[in-house]
Amino acid sequence: MSNNNASNNLIIAQRAVKQLRLEASIRRIKVSQAAADLRNFCVQNAPKDPLLMGVPSSDNPFRPPKPCSLF
Amino acid sequence: MASEKAEIDALKKECDGLRTQIEAARKAVNDGSMTGASGGVASVGRVQLKLRKTLKGHLAKIYAMHWATDSKQMVSASQDGKLLVWDTHTGNKLVAVPLKSAWVMSVAFAPSGNLVASGGLDNICTVYNIKAASPKTLRELDAHTGYLSCCRFLSDSEILTASGDTTCCLWDLETGKQKVVFTNHIGDCMSLALSPDMNTFISGACDSLAKLWDVRDGTCKQTFSGHTSDINAIAFFHSGNAIITGSDDCACKMYDLRSDQEVINYQDTSLNAGVTSLALSSSGRLIFAGYDDFNCHIWDSLKGEKVGVLSGHDNRVSCTGVPEDGLGVCTGSWDSFLKLWN
Numbered sequence: 001m002s003n004n005n006a007s008n009n010l011i012i013a014q015r016a017v018k019q020l021r022l023e024a025s026i027r028r029i030k031v032s033q034a035a036a037d038l039r040n041f042c043v044q045n046a047p048k049d050p051l052l053m054g055v056p057s058s059d060n061p062f063r064p065p066k067p068c069s070l071f
Numbered sequence: 072m073a074s075e076k077a078e079i080d081a082l083k084k085e086c087d088g089l090r091t092q093i094e095a096a097r098k099a100v101n102d103g104s105m106t107g108a109s110g111g112v113a114s115v116g117r118v119q120l121k122l123r124k125t126l127k128g129h130l131a132k133i134y135a136m137h138w139a140t141d142s143k144q145m146v147s148a149s150q151d152g153k154l155l156v157w158d159t160h161t162g163n164k165l166v167a168v169p170l171k172s173a174w175v176m177s178v179a180f181a182p183s184g185n186l187v188a189s190g191g192l193d194n195i196c197t198v199y200n201i202k203a204a205s206p207k208t209l210r211e212l213d214a215h216t217g218y219l220s221c222c223r224f225l226s227d228s229e230i231l232t233a234s235g236d237t238t239c240c241l242w243d244l245e246t247g248k249q250k251v252v253f254t255n256h257i258g259d260c261m262s263l264a265l266s267p268d269m270n271t272f273i274s275g276a277c278d279s280l281a282k283l284w285d286v287r288d289g290t291c292k293q294t295f296s297g298h299t300s301d302i303n304a305i306a307f308f309h310s311g312n313a314i315i316t317g318s319d320d321c322a323c324k325m326y327d328l329r330s331d332q333e334v335i336n337y338q339d340t341s342l343n344a345g346v347t348s349l350a351l352s353s354s355g356r357l358i359f360a361g362y363d364d365f366n367c368h369i370w371d372s373l374k375g376e377k378v379g380v381l382s383g384h385d386n387r388v389s390c391t392g393v394p395e396d397g398l399g400v401c402t403g404s405w406d407s408f409l410k411l412w413n
Contacts, residue, residue, distance in 0.1 A: 006075050013082035019255060020089035023294055026331060028096055032103030034312065034327040035334060038355075039108045039373055041310045045354035050398045052115060052356055055413045061143070061160045062123035062399050062411045 097332045105325065105335040109373035118357060118369050118379035120412040123399070124162050125383075128155055132405040134191070135178040135390050142394035145401060146187050147409055148178035154189055156201060159401070159411055168199050168206040174218075177233075181224040188230055190219030196232045198244060210247045215240065221263045223272075225286070231272055233260035239274050241286060253284050255291040262305045264314070273314050275302030281316050283328060295326040297333045304349040304360070304391075308372075315372070317346030317360050325372065337370045339377055348390045353397025361388030367402045381412050 046052055057063060131151035138145050144165065146156045152173030156166040174192035181187065186209065190196040196212040196219050217236030224230050225241075229250070233239045239253040239260055258278030265272045271292070275281045281302055283293040295314070304317035308325070313334070317323045323337040323346055337358065344364035351358055351372070358370040359381070367388050369379035386405035393400050399413035 006072065006079075009079055010075055010082075013079045013086070017082050017085050017089070019291060020086055020093070022290065022292070024089050024093050024096070026293065028100045028331045029329045030100045030102050031327065031330045031332070031334060032108065034330040035103055035105045035108035038105065038308065038310065038313055038325075038327065038334075039112060041308075041312075042354050042356045042373055043112060045309075046356060048397075049352050049354035049356060050396075051118075051120065051352040051393070051400065051413060052354060055398060060123070060398075060413065062413055064124070 093331075097330075100330050101332065105373060106375055112373055114374070115356065115371050115378050120369075120379065120381060120400070122381075122383055122410055122412055124159070124411040126157055126159075126162060126409040126411070127407075128164055129153065129407045129409075131173075131407060132386070133389060133403040133407060133409060134176050135189075136392055136401060136403040136409060137178055137180045138392050138394040138401070139180045139184050140182045140395055141184060142396040142398065144180070144184065145392070145394075145409075146178050146180050147390075147403055148175040148189050149407065150174060151407075154178055154187060154199070156187065157409070159399075166201045166206060168201065171197070177219055177221045179222045179224055179230070181227055183227050186224065186227055188222045188224065190222055190232065192218045194218060194234070194236075196222050196230065196242070198230065210244055212242050212247060212249075214249050217259065220259065220261045223263060223265050225265065225269055231263055231265065231286070233263040233274055235259040237276065237278075239263055239272075239284070251287070251289040253289055253291070255282060255294075256280065258301070261301060261303050264306050266307050267309060267311045273305050273307065275305040275316050275318075277301040279318065279320075281305060281314060281326065283314075293328065293331055295331075295333065297324055297326075297336075298322065300345070303345065303347050306349055306351055308355050309351065309353070310355070315349060315351065315358060317349045319345035321345055321362075323349060323358060323360050323370065335372075335375050337372075337375055337377075339368075342368065342377075347388060350391045350393040350400060352393060352400075359391050359393065359400050359402075361391040361402060363387050365404070365406075367391055367400075381410070383410055384408065 172193035176191035
């Protein structure tokens with residue numbers, strides 16, 4: 001019983017080290033660069049963002065249709 | 072015995088060393104801030120969206136909703152034991168899928184529009200063909216040992232699931248079998264989101280961590296910390312380079328994947344409710360976050376300011392979604408209603 005637990009703990013510890021080594025090894029870019037890219041993405045796509053620009057009534061698929069009378 | 076203990080202690084020391092190394096590496100690239108980079112960007116002002124439709128039909132709390140890729144259909148799941156597929160333009164119900172288990176927690180629409188999937192406290196992800204004359208169960212994906220908290224289709228033949236058993240899983244729908252199991256979280260997985268290029272996905276869990284995974288080989292590539300409670304909601308920024316998380320600690324955070332760290336925190340001292348769900352507008356500038364305080368608050372993703380609120384539900388907002396065409400936002404609530412705003 002205690003043998004099993006000890007082996008399990010060893011395996012768990014080995015996996016933890018392996019995972020952390022992987023995560024430690026990645027290349028990181030500067031936050032200033034990352035932030036600039038995120039900002040530019042938002043700014044470039046803003047004109048096509050209906051929730052930012054507003055949806056014209058005539059083109060609003062969710063707007064309840066106006067009643068229509070025919071004479 | 073003793074040698075094993077010594078080995079474990081050595082490994083633990085190595086872990087501590089690696090964690091310190093990671094923190095130092097993150098600090099080394101932390102040469103600016105999101106708010107700093109956005110100083111020159113025009114403010115969005117007050118965002119005031121109008122309630123356009125209230126979808127009534129569920130008889131109990133709504134737990135989940137998901138837009139179809141056509142931006143018109145949407146599926147919702149309620150603990151009244153039903154999935155409802157809606158035509159959001161007319162407000163009509165198109166399909167009703169009766170569930171074997173009413174304790175549903177998640178629902179997903181396949182990109183093709185042919186299939187929907189749901190699951191919850193039954194631990195099973197059930198996939199339905201909704202194009203058949205009446206909804207037909209295609210597969211019951213049964214291998215998780217905990218509740219199904221989230222599911223997302225990659226295609227009609229593959230689906231990702233997140234579970235309270237702390238794992239996520241990629242399933243083959245042709246065989247009904249698990250293809251890849253993603254293990255590394257030490258708390259219930261609550262939410263997942265697929266990257267725009269579908270090569271990676273992110274998961275948020277009750278261990279307050281968000282993790283980035285390689286869909287094909289199962290490896291956890293990055294881990295993001297900072298939240299102090301369960302992460303209930305997670306989404307990719309549309310560029311694929313950042314993720315947004317929402318947590319029971321009442322905050323949302325944006326983490327940048329390439330600099331491997333948190334770049335902005337969305338928190339307000341007046342907001343003392345947990346975040347249940349979140350969705351981004353099509354440019355990524357607006358974050359719609361559903362809270363336990365019955366509201367969906369709107370954040371300016373670049374400046375970190377609260378810019379609006381969607382009020383109208385009489386109970387917790389449990390799910391939020393923006394369709395692909397970005398023309399509106401849908402909120403679902405424990406009050407049994409779904410609301411469409413734009």
